[in-house]
Amino acid sequence: MADSFGPMHAQGAGGGPHGMDPDMGSSRQEPIRVLVVDDHALFRRGLEIVLAAEEDIQVVGEAGDGAEAVEKAADLLPDIVLMDVRMPKRGGIEACTSIKEVAPSAKIIMLTISDEEADLYDAIKAGATGYLLKEISTDEVATAIRAVADGQSQISPSMASKLLTEFKSMIQRTDERRLVPAPRLTDRELEVLKLVATGMNNRDIAKELFISENTVKNHVRNILEKLQLHSRMEAVVYAMREKILEIR
Structure with missing residues (x-):
């Protein structure tokens, strides 16, 4: 099998x-x-x-x-x-x-x-x-x-x-403005979120940013809590929809 x-x-x-x-x-x-x-x-x-x-x-x-x-x-x-x-x-x-x-x-x-x-x-x-x-x-x-x-x-x-192509198209198509300001992420959290969006795992993100895997896990957890989401993919969807990060 x-x-x-x-x-x-x-x-x-x-x-x-x-x-x-x-x-x-x-x-x-x-x-x-x-x-x-x-x-x-x-x-x-x-x-x-x-x-x-x-x-x-x-x-x-x-x-x-x-x-x-x-x-x-x-x-x-x-x-x-x-x-x-x-x-x-x-x-x-x-x-x-x-x-x-x-x-x-x-x-x-x-x-x-x-x-x-x-x-x-x-x-x-x-x-x-x-x-x-x-x-x-x-x-x-x-x-x-x-x-x-x-x-x-x-x-x-x-x-x-x-998926990333679809998200980019979705952002370009919509002219809606946020009625409620998006939660503020720190610069480091934004860095982590962008790397998550590229498909990196915690280990690779840690190497890229020269931090520990536990620190990466903490950042991901904080991002999800701030955005009130449940998964990494949901966080990426939210971030691109709300124009918190841009996929080029």
Whole structure:
């Protein structure tokens, strides 16, 4: 099953699976509980087999469509929902919003063949923390799950480029002015946010700015608190929409 999803291409917007801290997840006592959602039974089964080999990951349930996913999420309260975008009855993006309501602590990773910018953008707006294409390798799936469980965002590089292009276009199209002043970020926080927007992980940001990884984590946490957001990707969306930072 090692190559059942195709060659490895995906990396994380929060640093990517290969940019993760070596001790990531070392302090976690319980396995990461995963709900697998896909309308193809064979694909679900393949994921279960792959993830069963990971000692720190436990597949606690599966669903074949978005409606069933919401019910299972409410019942199982998983840590991670690994979900397709386009499914019968109820799609993954629509289900994403409902899952966040019934299982607020669950983090959602979209695993899909859809490379449409609209799907990516809508998934993030709906609360997804990751967006990976099914060309990702099986080994990369477990790594992405660990990264998201650790608080990072994951996005395929090709989709990250489309995301930034869409954000830039969105900013250029809108003439609306902010009614409420945006929270003030420090110069250092702005530096960190700009590097987050390029897809760097905490380790790379620390090297770039000559500061410790713990300091980077503190800056990211402060940014999210100031902006009242929940993820790194949401912070980048907000910053570009409010013209706090500019992607050239």
